Amino acid sequence: MNGVAHPISLDRDRSLLYVLREELGLTGAKYGCGEGECGACKVLLEGLAVRACAIPVSEALGRSIVTIEGLAQGGRLHPVQQAFLELCPFQCGFCTPGMIMAGASLLSQNPNPTEEEVRTAMDGNICRCGGYLRVVEAILRAAQGTLRPEARSR
Numbered sequence: 001m002n003g004v005a006h007p008i009s010l011d012r013d014r015s016l017l018y019v020l021r022e023e024l025g026l027t028g029a030k031y032g033c034g035e036g037e038c039g040a041c042k043v044l045l046e047g048l049a050v051r052a053c054a055i056p057v058s059e060a061l062g063r064s065i066v067t068i069e070g071l072a073q074g075g076r077l078h079p080v081q082q083a084f085l086e087l088c089p090f091q092c093g094f095c096t097p098g099m100i101m102a103g104a105s106l107l108s109q110n111p112n113p114t115e116e117e118v119r120t121a122m123d124g125n126i127c128r129c130g131g132y133l134r135v136v137e138a139i140l141r142a143a144q145g146t147l148r149p150e151a152r153s154r
């Protein structure tokens with residue numbers, strides 16, 4: 001979990017999201033629908049974005065998991081995090097961790113996506129505040145490296 005091994009004592013059928021939030025205190029992944037529909041709970045499992053509410057923790061045992069708390073590396077924000085800071089594509093922010101993890105997953109597989117590819121990749125992330133256009137713009141900016149220099153060095 002974010003580079004650290006954690007023994008888990010709970011029922012192996014518990015969702016990964018439950019264990020993250022209730023056992024490990026990692027509350028960045030949000031409980032939205034709890035039914036695999038909204039994307040608010042997305043984390044990276046072996047580098048790919050997954051819905052933590054829809055995965056039993058037994059499927060994640062022994063595998064690499066990264067949550068929003070562990071996405072920054074060496075004191076540097078992930079480019080998608082930087083882009084979100086730059087463009088603020090959120091209002092309440094509830095969907096934001098899941099959006100960022102989905103964007104990070106996309107760029108790890110496709111570093112130079114088209115707008116259409118970004119829209120397709122983000123299709124499973126729901127924002128009740130309606131900030132979709134700026135989310136797409138932020139991910140494209142992260143991919144294109146067009147952030148302000150000061151944003152890159154934060």
Ligand code: FES
Binds near residue numbers: 036053
């Ligand atoms: S809380 Fe997991 S998809 Fe909605």
Ligand code: FES
Binds near residue numbers: 090091094131
């Ligand atoms: S910013 Fe409020 S749900 Fe997306």
